Amino acid sequence: MNRIDKTFETLRQKKEKALVGFITAGDPNISDSFSIIKAMCKSGLDILELGVSFSDPTADGPAIQRSSARALKDGINLRAVLEITGRLRQETSMPIILFSYYNPIYAYGAKAFYKDALAAGADGVLVVDLPPEESDEMTSQWSGNELALIRLIAPTTPLKRMAQIAQSASGFIYLVSKTGVTGSEGLDTEDIKDKIELLRSATRLPICVGFGISTADDVAAIASVADGVVIGSAFERLIEDNLNNPDLASILANKVNEFKKATKIKDSVTL
Amino acid sequence: MRHNKAVNNKYNQDKFPDSKGHFGLYGGRYVGETLMPALLELDEAYNKIVPDPGFQDEFKRLLRNYAGRPTPLFYAKRLSEHLDGAFIYLKREDLLHTGAHKINNTLGQALLARRMGKKKLIAETGAGQHGVATATAAALFGMECRVFMGTEDIQRQSANVQRMKLLGAEVIPVTSGTMTLKDAMNEAMRFWVEAVRDTFYVIGSVAGPHPYPVMVRQFQRVIGNETREQILRRTGGLPAVLIACVGGGSNAMGLFYAFMDDPLEMIGVEAAGKGIETGKHAATLGQGTVGVLHGSKSYLLQDENGQIKEAHSIAPGLDYPGVGPEHSLLKDFKRIQYVAIDDEQALEAFHALCVLEGIIPALESSHAVAWAMIEAKRRPKNEIIVVNLSGRGDKDLGIVSAYNK
Numbered sequence A: 001m002n003r004i005d006k007t008f009e010t011l012r013q014k015k016e017k018a019l020v021g022f023i024t025a026g027d028p029n030i031s032d033s034f035s036i037i038k039a040m041c042k043s044g045l046d047i048l049e050l051g052v053s054f055s056d057p058t059a060d061g062p063a064i065q066r067s068s069a070r071a072l073k074d075g076i077n078l079r080a081v082l083e084i085t086g087r088l089r090q091e092t093s094m095p096i097i098l099f100s101y102y103n104p105i106y107a108y109g110a111k112a113f114y115k116d117a118l119a120a121g122a123d124g125v126l127v128v129d130l131p132p133e134e135s136d137e138m139t140s141q142w143s144g145n146e147l148a149l150i151r152l153i154a155p156t157t158p159l160k161r162m163a164q165i166a167q168s169a170s171g172f173i174y175l176v177s178k179t180g181v182t183g184s185e186g187l188d189t190e191d192i193k194d195k196i197e198l199l200r201s202a203t204r205l206p207i208c209v210g211f212g213i214s215t216a217d218d219v220a221a222i223a224s225v226a227d228g229v230v231i232g233s234a235f236e237r238l239i240e241d242n243l244n245n246p247d248l249a250s251i252l253a254n255k256v257n258e259f260k261k262a263t264k265i266k267d268s269v270t271l
Numbered sequence B: 001m002r003h004n005k006a007v008n009n010k011y012n013q014d015k016f017p018d019s020k021g022h023f024g025l026y027g028g029r030y031v032g033e034t035l036m037p038a039l040l041e042l043d044e045a046y047n048k049i050v051p052d053p054g055f056q057d058e059f060k061r062l063l064r065n066y067a068g069r070p071t072p073l074f075y076a077k078r079l080s081e082h083l084d085g086a087f088i089y090l091k092r093e094d095l096l097h098t099g100a101h102k103i104n105n106t107l108g109q110a111l112l113a114r115r116m117g118k119k120k121l122i123a124e125t126g127a128g129q130h131g132v133a134t135a136t137a138a139a140l141f142g143m144e145c146r147v148f149m150g151t152e153d154i155q156r157q158s159a160n161v162q163r164m165k166l167l168g169a170e171v172i173p174v175t176s177g178t179m180t181l182k183d184a185m186n187e188a189m190r191f192w193v194e195a196v197r198d199t200f201y202v203i204g205s206v207a208g209p210h211p212y213p214v215m216v217r218q219f220q221r222v223i224g225n226e227t228r229e230q231i232l233r234r235t236g237g238l239p240a241v242l243i244a245c246v247g248g249g250s251n252a253m254g255l256f257y258a259f260m261d262d263p264l265e266m267i268g269v270e271a272a273g274k275g276i277e278t279g280k281h282a283a284t285l286g287q288g289t290v291g292v293l294h295g296s297k298s299y300l301l302q303d304e305n306g307q308i309k310e311a312h313s314i315a316p317g318l319d320y321p322g323v324g325p326e327h328s329l330l331k332d333f334k335r336i337q338y339v340a341i342d343d344e345q346a347l348e349a350f351h352a353l354c355v356l357e358g359i360i361p362a363l364e365s366s367h368a369v370a371w372a373m374i375e376a377k378r379r380p381k382n383e384i385i386v387v388n389l390s391g392r393g394d395k396d397l398g399i400v401s402a403y404n405k
């Protein structure tokens, strides 16, 4: 069983939901980034989404825009992200999903990317701006199917399209909680619950919900209906607020810990 | 500059784009899932509504009675004689309402938006011409309008900012990145992701995800249709060469499209900014490599890691590190030749047109005029050059006077 499936299986047995953490690789700089992410991995994170910075992140709000800018300023690129992935793989067996815009992968070459990402120990990839209509050009260059292709389902996705997307997805489904960029506010748990029910009729893959989740209460609310909760901007804001704080790694580790507790709720709907 | 005389490669217009918006390798729809349903809806509406005779009638009536079409084709006699070369004709898009070709497209898109039941428009703008043209269409149809504009452009094109505000639009300053057109487009896309259910995004060039490149080309091709008829009627023959500036590429595509099957040369003029060798330019087709930005695949100015580079041009409408996907294919086909003119050359052409013809051209259009001045001198005197004078230069007086200091 691959690391993603195994993680969801273990969580199911423990009656927990997945805490999925997005973090921009190389933020606030490449060397500190590694120790921050490592500390997060050891503090209760279940799945790591490692962000590959792009100069023009049109799907991201201000927090992740600024985190990408910090990482790029320190010279991050896809090759360096794969290096970080490899080093993290020495430390942890948790699933690592590379989270990228398409252009850095296109520039790297889809074929080499597949090979190098697997070799580094990545388990999946989510390409924000590569919808199913365009993704053959990438996957057709892959020499196998060991890298999960995580798909997004949006609030605007109609049911029929949900089913089509779910068919070509693997690993888990990333359900975008609301229209807007990452980090926007206004979580509507009732609406998400309805969406999840709809989506369950189209797929048996685990469903993780992201966008706009920033407090432990949010996490608990989403964890009661979904299989996983994705946190991104909240971590990036914490980095930004503590740029010169020597305790940055433990601050993030504590936050992970707090969120993780919120995924272990008694009355959670069993998967 | 290289000059390819034997340019006559057949470009089969009917083959491009395919049903998913691909122009060969280029184009497509590279956007997040939240926007995909909106683009599919737009594509369907575009294919159903725009060919409808009722739509076409209304569009043509607006172009004639409101925008001021047809625009004249003017023989620039003193400029031609001064250069002592080929005949230079100017297609006077600068005479259109709002002062540039952009209004052709915004009237088309706003009409489509209205028929789709959308009452809110958003747009990105660099020079402010597309912003003004969108604000104008919004006022005409009683729609809400928000325009995203980089703060650098707000400063250097302030007259257009005032115009947009007078027209009732909200101008949203963009402070991220280079604070120019690229970042204005980033911010417009971010806003659209949130407001996609009731908001129509009016893209200002033949760029962006499908169906924008084909839709904007269709709304702009009236420029070439008119020009072809005018030049044949007036001179009995076709020009030897067509010249237009290329930012995203809409005025160029608009002029060129009607002539695609004709035996003539087409030249797209990009901005060489402070000089190609300085790296501070916007010569995307001349110097770029293939990648994905703003929803489509095309040539881009980027580094080896796929990070977008900063563009530079004195003309805010050309100051963009991307270009429309169909231009990329036409470059590969060698059907269009792409050259570059730097800031200084553009300014010289700007002044030449002022004093020799009494026309103050937009700095964007001045790039096309500058190449025409080079081209005229090395061509036989009986040949005709048609230049797309895409806009007027009132907006640029501040830039020009600051440069002279």
Ligand SMILES: Cc1ncc(COP(=O)(O)O)c(C=O)c1O
Pocket (backbone or CB within 6 Å): B100, B101, B126, B127, B128, B129, B130, B204, B205, B206, B245, B246, B247, B248, B249, B250, B251, B252, B316, B317, B318, B362, B364, B365, B390, B391, B392
């Ligand atoms: C007068 C004028 N010409 C040309 C352009 C460049 O755009 P395009 O290449 O799409 O025609 C602009 C853009 O703002 C403009 O204002």
